[in-house]
Amino acid sequence: AQRVTQPEKLLSVFKGAPVELKCNYSYSGSPELFWYVQYSRQRLQLLLRHISRESIKGFTADLNKGETSFHLKKPFAQEEDSAMYYCALSGGGNKLVFGAGTILRVKS
Amino acid sequence: DTAVSQTPKYLVTQMGNDKSIKCEQNLGHDTMYWYKQDSKKFLKIMFSYNNKELIINETVPNRFSPKSPDKAHLNLHINSLELGDSAVYFCASSKQGAGEKLFFGSGTQLSVL
Numbered sequence: 001a002q003r004v005t006q007p008e009k010l011l012s013v014f015k016g017a018p019v020e021l022k023c024n025y026s027y028s029g030s031p032e033l034f035w036y037v038q039y040s041r042q043r044l045q046l047l048l049r050h051i052s053r054e055s056i057k058g059f060t061a062d063l064n065k066g067e068t069s070f071h072l073k074k075p076f077a078q079e080e081d082s083a084m085y086y087c088a089l090s091g092g093g094n095k096l097v098f099g100a101g102t103i104l105r106v107k108s
Numbered sequence: 109d110t111a112v113s114q115t116p117k118y119l120v121t122q123m124g125n126d127k128s129i130k131c132e133q134n135l136g137h138d139t140m141y142w143y144k145q146d147s148k149k150f151l152k153i154m155f156s157y158n159n160k161e162l163i164i165n166e167t168v169p170n171r172f173s174p175k176s177p178d179k180a181h182l183n184l185h186i187n188s189l190e191l192g193d194s195a196v197y198f199c200a201s202s203k204q205g206a207g208e209k210l211f212f213g214s215g216t217q218l219s220v221l
Contacts, residue, residue: 032207044151044198044212084149094139094156094163096206101149 002027004089004099012105013077021072021102023061023087033063033070034088036098044086047072057081077106111135114199114213121189122221129184129216131199137211138204139163140182142174145196145215154197157182158205189220 003026013019025031035047048056050063050070061072070087087099114131121127133140142154156164160176171187186193199213 036210043214044200046209049209086151090206092205092207094141094158094206095153096141096210097153098143098151101151 002031002089002091002095002097004087004097006085006087006099006102008102009100010103010105012107015079015106015108016076019072019074019077019081019104019106021085021087021104023070023072023099025068025070025087025089027068027089027091029091031063032090032092033061034090034096035059035061035070035072036086036088038084038086040083047085077104079106079108082106112199112201112211112213114197114216116216117214118217118219120219120221123189123191125189126185126187127189127218128186129197129199129218131182131184131213133180133199133201133211135201135203135211136180137201138179139202139206139208140176140179141200141202141206141210142182142184143198143200145198147195151198155182155184156206186218189218191220194218194220 005024033050037047038044059074086101112133140157154168155174157176173185176182196215200210202208202210
């Protein structure tokens, strides 16, 4: 079974502070991991995927198979980063399973 | 020129009624999905279609019946609506399978009174 855990419902940081949104997964096969973001009044959209190994809007995420984690990080938070962030896992096929989501609030 | 469009945006109805939500994508994608987002913002997959064929049905009650007349459309019909059906329903599509980037619609907020 595919399972994604995001332990924090809400993460509140000050502008300029580092951000780490935690994501752990459970899957017996070889997973594909993603981070999706939903800004206020906007659609859910892909932020990044582990297979691309890219940095989007200053965010990075490294797949750690030993710890079964895919934490999202940014060294310096900006107010426009405030949004709902979802970690998601695909085990291949047509099923993308989402975590419960973490609200990131960046305070000025 | 919206990529994934779903209608209506809001739907308020009485218990026991039957309602439909429509979804269309103009991206030429093969795979389409329906997700339900509950009041706690948890996103749960309901159905997945690939080229008009049902691939995933995640233990959704029989009252929910998806229909895909062609690969650009995936509609969701709900019979005998219940209070617990109140949620935001999202349609999404991807080129081929869930390993690809999903494009989401703007959601349909369903309120059952």
